[in-house]
Amino acid sequence: MTSTAPQQSILDRPFVLDLFAGPGGLDVAAHRLDIPSFGIEWDKSACLTRYAAGLDTLHADVSAVRRDAFESLPPEINVLAGGPPCQTYSVAGHGAGREALKEVEEYIDRLMTGDSDEAIDRDLKKFSNDQRTGLVLEPLRYAIQATRSPNRANRPYDVIVLEQVPTVEPVWENYARALRDKGLPDGTRYEVVVDVLATETYGVPQTRSRAVLIARRVGLGKPQLPPATHHAYEPKKWNQRNAPAEIQVHQPMLDEGSPAPAATESSKKSDTDLEPWRSMGDVLRTQVGTRTKPFLVRSNYGSSGHPGRRGVRTDQQPAATVTGRISRFVVFEHLDENIVYEGPRFTMNEAGMLQSFPPDFPWSGTAQAQQVGNAVPPLFGAHLLSAALGLSRPTPESLKKPWQPATEEQRAKLRNNGCGAADTCTDRCPKPKDQVPPPSSMRPRKSK
Template sequence: MTSTPPHQSILDKPFVLDLFAGPGGLDVAGHRLGVPSLGIEWDVSACLTRYRAGLDTLHADVSAVRRESFESLPPEINVLAGGPPCQTYSVAGKGSGREALDKVKEFIERLMAGDPDEKIDKDLKSLSDPRTALVLEPLRYAIQATRSPNRGHRPYDAIVLEQVPAVKALWDRYAEVLQQIGLPDGTKYQAVVEVLDTETYGVPQTRSRAVLIARRVGLGDPFLPKATHRAYEAREWNRRNDGVAAPTMQPTLYDAKVPEPGERPTEDDDLRHWTSMGDALAEPVGTHPGRRTPFLIRSNYGSSGNPGRRGVRTDRQPATTVTGRISRFVVFEPVGDHHPDVVCEGPRFSMNEAGMLQSFPPDYPWSGTARAQQVGNAVPPLFGAHLLSAALGLPAPTPEVLRKPWVPATEEQRAKLRSHGCGAADDCTARCPRPE
C-alpha cells in the first residue's frame, strides 16, 4: 500500500461517526476539513466541552448505543472512526489489556464468525478490566451497520481507528479479518496498519499511535497519510546539545542551533522541520498572549531515553506526549537579561496552551472538570485531520488550518446541542450515563 494520496475524495458526502469522541479531536479535524461528524462520549465534562465548541454529540455509552439505540443514528453516516480508551493497553497503565491481547484476538474471530452478541457479552466478563473489551466496539459497530434496517443494511465505506502502539497487534488482526474473512454479511475491506509519530505531521509533541485505515472493497486501496515534517530524534538532539542539564535546583537554558520552522535541511529532504513548543506558543493568537521568553519544561515522566535528562525539554523541542498530567509540567524561564542561563520557575501551561500543544485551535472552549485529562486523552486534531484526509482521499491539511482561534457556540446553539445530546437544554437526564 502506498502513502501517496490521490487527492480525490472516495465519497460525495462523508459523514463521520466518532466513537469515544472525547472533547473533540477528530471532530475538530473533520470541522476544519468540512466533514460533518457525530460524536458519542461517556464523560460529562468532555461533553460540556463539545457542546461549547458546537460539536454534535450524544452523551452516551458507546456499548449501550450499539445495543439499544443504533437505529436512531443518522442513516447517512458512512465513515466509522474512533480511539477506544487506552488505559489497559498503555505502558502507563497496569497492562491488563496487553496481557489479554490473545484473548481479545479470539473475540475478534468470534465476532466475524457471527457469534451472538449475548454470548459475546457474557464471555467478555471474564476479562479482568471491562475497559479492555472497548477496543472491540468499532468492529461491533461495523457489523451492526450491516444488520441495521434504518441504514438499509449498508456497511460503512471507511474506517479510521487510532490507539496506543501496544494495540497495533489488534489492528493487524482487524485488518486480516476485514480483508480475508469479511464481515458476517460478506462485506470486505482493504486496510493498512502502522504506528505513526504525530510530530511527523506537524503536531508540536512526540506521540506514537497505532492507526488503522480501511476502505470498503471497490473504493480504492487505502494509504497512510504522507509525513509532512521530520521525525524528532532524541538521541541526535542530546548528542548535538550536550549542555542541557536536567533542572534540579538551578536548571539552565541554552540557545540550540536548530533549523528554523519550515526550513528544508537537505536538498533531497522535502520535509519541514518538526514543530517545537516555541513554534506553537510564541506568537499571540486569539486570547493567547504569546510565550516569547525561552523556556524549558520538566515533566514528571521521561522524555528522551536519557536518564540524565529525564523529563526535560526546551522550547526548541516538541513537547513530550501530552497526557492528563500536562498541568503538572514545571516551566522554567530565565531570571533576567544579565543571567540568561540562570532560571526560575515561571507560569505553567494554561489549558489553552496545553490544547495548542495537542494542536487544538487557540481558544478552544475547555469546560467542566478534569480539563487537563480531557486535553491528554484527545486525538491531536492535526493528526486526526491527516488520518481523515488519507481515509477519504482529501488533500493533506496544513498546520495553519488549525491555528485560527476557535469560535465557541452561542448559548442558543449550546442549548440545542445539549437537548439533543443529553435530553435537556441545561442538564443531564436519566438517559445519560452515570459515573458509577
C-alpha cells in the same frame, strides 16, 4: 509546507461517527476538512467541552448506544472512527498481555462468524479479566451492526479509521486480518493498512506515537498511510548540538528519548521534502504570543511509556507526550542569560495548542488536563482522515483559524440533543459511578 492540489474524496458525502470522542480532536479535524461528524462520549466534562465548541454529541455509553439506540444515529454516516480506551497491552511481552491479546482475537473471530450479541456480552461479563476488552471490540461491533440496520438499509461503513497508543497495534493487526481476510458476517471486506506513526512528523509540536488503522471497503481503492510532512524528532542528536548550557550541565536530566517509529514505504519522503519538526516555542510564542521568553519544561514522569523520555526540554524542542498530567509539567523561564526561575505552568489552552487544538478552543467542565491528554491531536487526525478519504494533505495553518464557539442558544440545543435537557444531564446519561475504564489504581501492575 503547502497543500497539494484539491482532490475529490473517495466518498461523495463523507460523514464521520466518532466513538469514544473525547473533547473533540477528531471532530475538530473533520470540521477543518468541511466534513460533518457526530460523536459519542461517556465523560460529562468532555461533553461540556464539545457542546461549548459546537460539536454534535451524544452523552452516552458507546456499548449502550449500539445495543439500544443504533437506529437513532444519522443514517448518512459512512465513516467509522474512534480510539477505544487503551488496554493493558503495555505488558504484551508478558503473560498477562499475551493472554489479553489472545482473548481479543478469539472474540474477533466469534464476531466475524456471526455469534449473537447476547452470547458475546454474556461471555465478556463472565470471562474477561478487564472490562476494557469489551470496549476495544466496539468499533468492530459497530461495523457489523451497520450491516444489520434497517435505518441504513443494511449499508456497511465505507471507511474505518482507528487510533490508540502504540501497544494496541497488535489489536489493530487482528482487526486488519479479520476485515481483510474473513470479512464481516454479511460478506463485506476491507482493504486495510496498520502502522505506528509519530505525530511530530505531521506538524504536531509534540512527540507522541500512535497505532493507527485505516480501512476502505473493497472497491474504494487501497488505503495508504498519510505521508509525513515534517522531520522526526531525534533527541540525542538535538541535545548534542543544541541543548542550552543550563541543562547540558545536568546530563542525567536530558531528554534522551527513544527512537521514533520507523518510516513505512507509504510514509517515506526525501529529507528535502520535509519541514523541520515544530517546537513548543513555534506554537506558544509565535502563534499567539503566550510565552514571550525562552523556557524549559520538566516532566515528572516517563513519556509514552518510555522512562528514558523523563527530563527537560526547551522551547526549541517539541513537547513531551501530552497526557492528563500536563498540568504537572514545571515550566522554567529565563530571568537573564544565565538564570532560570519557575514560571507559570501551562494553561489548558496552551496545553491544547501543544496537541494542535485551536488557541481559543473552549475547554469546559472539570478534569480539563485529562481531556487534553486523552484527545486525538486535531492536526494528526486531519492527516488520518485525509489519507483515509483520498483528500489532499492538511496544513498546520488550517488549524490556526479562530474557532467559532457555540452561542448559548446553540449550546443549549446541543446539550438538549445530547443529554436530554438544555442545562443538565438526565437519567439517560451515564452515571459517574459506572465509569469505565477503571481508575489507574485498579489496573493490573507488572510483577517485579
